[in-house]
Amino acid sequence: MIHSGRRAMTGNGATAVIGKDGLDALIRALAAGGRTVIGPTVRDGAIVLTEIAGGDELPYGWGVELEAGHYRLRRRADGAAFAHSAGPQSWKTYLHPQRERQWTADRGADGALVVTEEDAPVPSYAFLGMRPCDLRAIAVQDRVLAGGPHTDSRYRARRERAFLVAVECTEPGATCFCTSMGAGPAVDGGYDLALTEVVDDGGHRFWARAGSEEGAAVLAQLPRRPADPATESTARQRVAGAADRMGRTMPEVDLQLLMRETLEAERWNDVASRCLTCGNCTMACPTCFCTSAEDVTDLTGDHAERWRRWESCFDLEFSHLPDGPVRATGRSRYRQWATHKLGTWYDQFGSSGCVGCGRCIVWCPVGIDITEEAHALNQERAATGGVGVPPREASS
Structure with a gap:
């Protein structure tokens, strides 16, 4: 398990309700803090992960239609930003890049080879919109790439600098089975901020919780209001309902x-x-x-x-x-x-x-x-x- 320089919250973390303006402010605050914000946006007929600069780039009003060997965007009437399932990419693309230089070797004037280990600057990412299954996937990769005797130093450096904003699932896709794997649809720690999107007669809002001291500090910078029982209750109910609507299951065996x-x-x-x-x-x-x-x-x-x-x-x-x-x-x-x-x-x-x-x-x-x-x-x-x-x- 990666232990970053940020301290995890002890006891109940800070909670609040933010609106769409708060989500936009979150993106801008993270960018102002020197982070490269990666989040979902619509591009080339899919919801992809890429660098974003503001809330207007999020896929408001877009959902997805999934089946085996099938992916299509579809319009949503409710304008939700995160009511879509996992797209073609995962956050692995940024933490464990598809292609990365390890070292260079150059022959000097005397004929000797000088080997130089790659030492490019490590980016400081903020991942916005991480599904609980992807949050669990990062925990799995932490054990694989940074948890044993042969640590991938560049993975560890990127991971320790990453700020994680998770979004709980309220509408699973037809190919989702995270409940069978104990990986969702609710988050269970490992994040800096967690959001649950609620769109109803009470408006479009996000129930936000801090999971680290840095997450609490960022939340305190946003336009927000105290978390009210109605929003929290609705958010919890929708996540619980998602667990009962998984499109797939694994057999209930070992x-x-x-x-x-x-x-x-x-x-x-x-x-x-x-x-x-x-x-x-x-x-x-x-x-x-x-x-x-x-x-x-x-x-x-x-x-x-x-x-x-x-x-x-x-x-x-x-x-x-x-x-x-x-x-x-x-x-x-x-x-x-x-x-x-x-x-x-x-x-x-x-x-x-x-x-x-x-x-x-x-x-x-x-x-x-x-x-x-x-x-x-x-x-x-x-x-x-x-x-x-x-x-x-x-x-x-």
Whole structure:
């Protein structure tokens, strides 16, 4: 777990209600404090994450229509800013960039190579509009990239400087299953500020809570009013209602055990017949972290660079050895991804690698659904005498 220089709130944090003007003031206050504010906006037919300068850039009045292999923007009548589900990007794009230079090497006049580690300035980000599932995903990446003996120093530096503004979900998408993974739709710590959007006869407003001392200091700068019981109650009810309207579920079994007991299941052949092994799921996933090294040099041979870039376990060359690839078939590569995400991730990092955001379902070009595959594996296990099927399924 990352421990930044900011101190977490003890006891009940500061709370308030802000309006759209308060949200705009929040963006401007964070930017004035030297932070690069990243938030959602509409671009190229999607809600994407990019640098924003004011509240007018937020996707007010836009929602999304999601299904397996399907994403469309749709207009909303209520003008809500955050009533949309996860888009094609995640915050991983900024904390664990897709391509990053590691070092350079230059040959001096005496012929010796001088290697210089990359030392570019570390940006100070403010992430606005983080879903609870993405907040959980960052906590997962903290354990992976900064929680062990081999810390990624640049990830840690970016993470420690980041200011996190979470927004609770009040309207899950058809591919969301964060409730099954214990990752939403309510926030559970790990933020500097948390917002819950409410649009009703009482107006368009946000119930705001501080989760750190810096968050409380920023909240104190905004136009606000005391949090009233009606707004708080409505906000809580809408988040609780979202938990009951998830578009997808995982089977209510021990997923780690399920993956371990179905390694030879026939279902892996079924999904392999559909999977393109394109790696879209790993690129869209907020927790996938695999990278490879790419060395480049100029034509003189006097200058070389090493770059790190995202890699996918669906790439045939990802596990290449002198005798050939370790996982030569699409079946083996999909199984590796799914069993790691839902099973062996626990062995390595003490948690699941899935937060239920549904991106892998939406951005799969052939609509493969990880929840459908998990249910199918569970049903096959039950049919062959396996254990762990919920009583209501076993008796149906």
